[in-house]
Amino acid sequence: MRTVHHILTDHQLRNTSVRKEVLQLFLNKEIALSQPEIEHELDDSCDRVTIYRTLATFLEKGVIHKVLDDQGAMKYALCADTCSAEVHQHDHLHFKCTHCGTTQCIEEAIIPPIQLPAGFQLAELNVLAQGTCPDCGGGK
């Protein structure tokens, strides 16, 4: 089982209370979170600036990855344990429920290779799928 302490030390990060809180939040929620959401969830127990810096550090060290959002507010989600500062590989898609508003990583969905016109060199692909999730009646 992945404990916050374990994850932090694995990524050469100090075990501070803010980092443990933020990381625990990602582990509990299992969804993508934006900075304002994190700030709200932690009930203003720590400074806004600290959250910005924590997210920046986590991004850099491969603890979390960016999740695009259609409302412009960048979200973040936990990386797989294979991610590090050097290797940051993500080939999964993100699903945002238009009903409940939550976004989650879908590791199961396979993104087929996309054929680009001549001259375009593909380096990275970001897919945001939107619709209704199982909890919101997608399966009714």
Add this chain to the structure above:
Amino acid sequence: MRTVHHILTDHQLRNTSVRKEVLQLFLNKEIALSQPEIEHELDDSCDRVTIYRTLATFLEKGVIHKVLDDQGAMKYALCADTCSAEVHQHDHLHFKCTHCGTTQCIEEAIIPPIQLPAGFQLAELNVLAQGTCPDCGGGK
């Protein structure tokens, strides 16, 4: 040929100078633009707030569509002439060049159907491809 006047009246919009300027910009550039870019291109000839509201109106009426960006700054691009306030169909992908920073709609690329896990109902798909464009040596 699509003139700005034509496009505006087709979407039940008044032909005002700001709307014509912004629309002409999209027609000329043929790339996705963010609000700050538009403001800069128009050389502060009109108020910042007006651009925000113009973009909101264009979005609503199906003149432009959102283009996701990895830096969080939302961009916008012209819709096909088939888009309206009611129907807003987009199945193309967006390509952002990591070298020159421009983003463009790639109508030619076909996005294969993606298989989602049970319970997920797909309504819309947003694909942001990143790499180098032909102009920046993608074809060297």
Add this chain to the structure above:
DNA sequence: CTTTTTTTGCAACAATTTTGAAAAAGTCAT
């Protein structure tokens, strides 16, 4: 426990986006 290094919180700042309301401009029927 002491030293060293890193992180946090605060304050101030800058930039971005939103809102309200009056002035200006566009539309339409004389």
Add this chain to the structure above:
DNA sequence: ATGACTTTTTCAAAATTGTTGCAAAAAAAG
């Protein structure tokens, strides 16, 4: 063309969001 009517633009102000420098606090190392 003119005036009534509606929509759009502008300006001022607020709210939100993101950044930077630095001193205090906390974590790791010895």
